[in-house]
Amino acid sequence: MAKTDKQIAQEVLDAVGGRDNIASIAHCATRLRIMVHDKEKVNQTEVEDIEKVKGAFYNSGQYQIIFGTGTVNKIYDAITGLGVEGKSNEEVKSEGKKQGNAFQRAIRIFGDVFVPIIPVLVATGLFMGLRGVLMNEQILAWMGMTPKDISPNFILFTQVLTDTAFAFLPALVAWSAFKVFGGSPILGIVLGLMLVNPALPNAYAVGNGSAEALKFFGFIPVVGYQGSVLPAFFVGLIGAKFEKALRKRIPDAIDLIVTPFVTLLVMITLGLFAIGPVFHSLETVILTGTKWVLDLPYGIAGLLIGFFQQIIVVTGVHHIFNFMEIQLLEEFKYNEFNPIISAAMTAQGAATVAVGLKTRNKKLKALALPSAFSAFLGITEPAIFGVNLRYFKPFVCGLIGGAVGGFLASLFHLKASGMAITVLPGTLLFIKDIGQLPIYLLVLAVSFAVGFILTWFFGYSDKMAEELKRAK
Structure with missing residues (x-):
């Protein structure tokens, strides 16, 4: 009953x-x-x-x-x-x-700031993929066209779709940071827009040598921060706390006038002359290090990331990948983490499928199969915490499957056009380069096969589950 x-x-x-x-x-x-x-x-x-x-x-x-x-x-x-x-x-x-140590709390804060803006970046990635399809010479040839046949106005329209989010990324980050840290989000938007004001030398133009940074006091370089994340994040963090401190000290009668004025004046001064230069340099170092890891030969990067990524999910600090993926997309217009992460997720889902099909426990079967389906849509927590980690060996088998799939993704240099959608929905991020799509599907298939086979033969049996239950 x-x-x-x-x-x-x-x-x-x-x-x-x-x-x-x-x-x-x-x-x-x-x-x-x-x-x-x-x-x-x-x-x-x-x-x-x-x-x-x-x-x-x-x-x-x-x-x-x-x-x-x-x-x-x-x-x-x-x-x-x-x-x-x-x-x-x-x-x-x-x-x-x-809860958790200082590093875990810091990464959660990063996640709280970045997660609200991810839907916009997902849409931008999909726009990039669709634009790549529409501009693909092979696809145009199938329709009896060449790139010259496409209207310049239409190309401009697609650029609006694909470039806006990253051009004004500091405004999005500063808005979200102000919101998370208790400031007025509208001040965050304005500060972020100030960091990319057209009056400042464009960061991309300075980067390719077609423009020069402004020099204040003879030694402080000042540029726009198009596509930058860390300067806007710390402007938002410090700005929100500064605004809250001001509101406690300024009389209510003049708060509406004085607080926004002082907040914007102080924070854009710090942003352009101190916070921006320091954290943009740090951002460059992180990006260089990330790219160095991803460029390791023989698929080593994919092997390591594919194995450890779901362990990082268990620790709760996986939002660090969001920051790295945003940097890659902003700088190179592609994301090498995405296919590796998709491989890791697929393998965990496959391990859960193996448990669900092999077990005679009706409750476990009813839990495992829907959890696996969730993993194939890009959400692995139910599969990991509900099934795989409970019996541990399926989790390890999934890690191995993720490592193999990640190795292939890295070996074939798979590059997604966006972020945040993975596994089956993630196929949309590979339509930009039609040649990569079958390789991506191959990576998912191999990840699934390895995770499933290892779990079926070595990772789970009802007898093992009963022994584990008695041990507890």
């Missing part, structure tokens, strides 16, 4: 150490997100055995229990009905940010 939502809610409370062990609780589309006082009081095995639970894991300082869409809302309502005070998802996330 199926249990009621109230019964399941009570079992959840008991398994996580009782209501007194819950600091706060919220939910997203598929998961309960719980902040607990004492992790030692959480009984992982009991949680996983609760009816309707599809997996549970710690991530970003929260204990997250996967119930699935629709179900999670009902269980959340049942838990709050038992006297547990609910909080908004943002409040629980905010408390979660206090």
Whole structure:
């Protein structure tokens, strides 16, 4: 007989150490997100055995229990009905940010700033892919055309679609940083636009030698920061905190006039003369190092990144890749991380498929197959935390599959036209170069095959699962 939502809610409370062990609780589309006082009081095995639970894991300082869409809302309502005070998802996330070491917290902050602007960069990547198809000489030849037959006005229109987001990237980053750090987002937008004002020498023109940087005081180079990330990020971070400090000290009667004026004046001065030059130099060093790793011979970069990328996902600091991918796209108009990451995700999904097809446990089968499908759409957390890490060996088999696929992606120099969409949806990022699309699909197929075969023969059996359960 199926249990009621109230019964399941009570079992959840008991398994996580009782209501007194819950600091706060919220939910997203598929998961309960719980902040607990004492992790030692959480009984992982009991949680996983609760009816309707599809997996549970710690991530970003929260204990997250996967119930699935629709179900999670009902269980959340049942838990709050038992006297547990609910909080908004943002409040629980905010408390979660206090967890982990300094590096993990710093990367989460980077993620909070960059994630809101990723949809725009995804769209830009797709525009780049479509533009590449429309300008491809081979495809035009199939239609009896040449590049000269395309209207210059149409080419200009496509450039508006593909160039705008990166031309004004500092405005997007500064806006998001002001929002994350509690400042006025409109001030962030204006500061970001000031960093790319046409009155300043264009960064790209300075880079190719067709323009020169302005020299202030004879030694401070000043240029526009088109496509730069770190200068805008730190202008946003410092600017938001500076604005908040001003508002505490300036009388309300003149706050509307004085605070924006002083914030913009001080921050654009620091941005152009101090923050910009320093962090643009650091950004250049990071980009050079990233490119050096990606250019390692014999597919070494793909082998290493393909193996370790999903481990980095487990640590919760994988948003560092967003920063690197943005840099690559801004500088070179292509992204070599994307196909390697797609290979790693595919292999984890394949390992989960193997578990789902091999197990006789109906609950595990019902969890594994939908989780694998999610991985093939680019979201691996349900597969990793709900299945693969629980039995560990499937996770390792997935890592090996990711390494093999990443090795091939690096060996064939696969380059995506955008970021943030991966695996099956990621095929859209390879239509710009039709010759790369079949290679990308080959990489995914090999990653799947290795992850699946290793898991099927060496990574999982119900007997192993029972032994692991008894060991706990």
